[in-house]
Amino acid sequence: MRTPVCERLGVEFPLFAFSHCRDVVAAVTNAGGFGVLGAVAYSPEQLDAELTWIDEQVGGRPYGVDVLVPGKVDAAALEGGHLMDFVPERHRDFVTHLMSKYQVGGSAQPMAATADSFGRRVTAAGASSLVDVALKHPIGLIASALGPPPPEMVAKAREAGVPVAALVGTVEHARRQVAAGADLIVAQGTEAGGHTGEISTMVLVPQVVDAVAPVPVLAAGGIASGRQMAAAMALGAQGVWCGSVWLTTEEAETAPAVKQKMLAASSLDTVRSRSRTGKPARQLRSAWTQEWDAAQESPGPLGMPLQMLIAEGAMARITTAAERGEPGALELANYFVGQVVGQLDQIKPARQVVYEMVSEFAEAVERLARLSE
């Protein structure tokens, strides 16, 4: 299953694992795949510590870092003052109302203290400081999760000899990302978890492959097994970029109550909603998404990063309450995950997931080859 991307990035299997958890990143890289750490939740200092830990674990094997660089953010949020000052009263009130309606225990959200630095990290300037930290480590890839990589990021990565990857949901965006300097395109279908577009992986990948050739393309969205990996590569992808499948691994830091929800969920139990980040992101359908998206009294989600501030603050409290078994909090709790959640019904080590995918990939390819005889 070696493709040109494998040669370029020095990886055995073209299986990329996006995770916010350093243990998953290290485990996948050590199993022959390519771990990519999602950096958005970290301060520059924390990111440095996480990458140092990964460096110690992987013994020079390749891994990467993903930063969130939104193309457009709420303009007001970029001006001076505390970001929380820009959250309207009725949005704060709606969160208070939800906490009360669902009887979520615990003290008021602790977000106020950290909200500002958190929110700033999803602005271009904030992402830039994470890029600086990442490039001080021996990373093999830097990825831009939203919008074209800023010129400064591309220039710094080039200087460091690190390829730049960019996630896209349309052909138009893929062309724009290549023009902005992306060395590798991740074409992500609507079935993916997190920020995602409307076009399915099956439809998107071949169009992107044709549009940006010879730039290599990885497929993302709907891929959590070897058959799906083989399908993605039949479409012309040189590898796959998976996120959801790691959320139910042993190593994942997914809150146990949310992990249980994922193991129980079917593929119908996700929704693309703006209620957590301000941009459409696929996640478990829960009382949180229902209330924000459909309740009469909902003020509607704010843009990014403001919605992220109020949602992540509230979700921290909700998740803690869900861990205590509070029923209302369990109804509200959710997390970003793709439609493949319906396939995830067992907690496994990340290494085992890699080996099973590689082995099922080989079986699928052999089965296909026999059809052509």
Place this chain on the structure above:
Amino acid sequence: MRTPVCERLGVEFPLFAFSHCRDVVAAVTNAGGFGVLGAVAYSPEQLDAELTWIDEQVGGRPYGVDVLVPGKVDAAALEGGHLMDFVPERHRDFVTHLMSKYQVGGSAQPMAATADSFGRRVTAAGASSLVDVALKHPIGLIASALGPPPPEMVAKAREAGVPVAALVGTVEHARRQVAAGADLIVAQGTEAGGHTGEISTMVLVPQVVDAVAPVPVLAAGGIASGRQMAAAMALGAQGVWCGSVWLTTEEAETAPAVKQKMLAASSLDTVRSRSRTGKPARQLRSAWTQEWDAAQESPGPLGMPLQMLIAEGAMARITTAAERGEPGALELANYFVGQVVGQLDQIKPARQVVYEMVSEFAEAVERLARLSE
């Protein structure tokens, strides 16, 4: 590319072509695929005539018929009286308003005359008379497009030795269809044109394959090229069921103005909307879908079959006006099509589409096999 389904149905390539146009059905069957005629638009007499024509063209090669058997229809519509009597005044008024707003010429919709028989055909009783007609012809497959095949349909097909196929959008429906007697499951992803669910082909197909084994599964949704066919079969499907790709063939009866819209459309230009049939169906996004789904004054779509009555009557007039080049009618005009519409940019003979898919399939499988060396 022969799979057990090929043996069972006596077909060379497991490429199924769903079309409302007899010319497409005959062309695909004669090229080695398996044409399936969508019967919903025909009266029993018309269907008989169409199938007689196909019989003469295909010289014993296999083809099939697809009927629309909705599991649930608007209960009121099943009681006595003319179906049109059940359409509320504000829905009629909204159609009149749209015709006026978009300055659609031509006389009031001619639907009233034919609406009743048309609407009745999408009830269980109506579908049954189409099944009787179909089984008098040497068909190789009968398919149920919505809901489990009724016991009577399964019994009649069994007696005639004709396998029954059923379209599904969830694992749960697949299990139910097999329990109801389906011999073949068509797992259709959300990217498909027409009535469709929420789960993507990439995610749905492997789950359905595992759930109903050893019952064979065809993949539908997002498949209009050989790479996509290879991907579907890597997922475990024994063949593919394609609809959209035939709409821009030379043989298709697609209205020329709508065909041009399809050739120009990108994969972002479709929407799942209830505005044409009363159930969520993917179609070109147009002023029609926008007005019904988002305009403040929209009364919201009715259920099936009532919405179908008003929509098809209005669409007949809109399409005729669009053919005259009326700009408002061109804005409103649309048709059912999947996200693959973004790949369709050239009018080709149906036979050429079959040959190109088969040839690209072989290339994709060879490319994959080389990766495993």
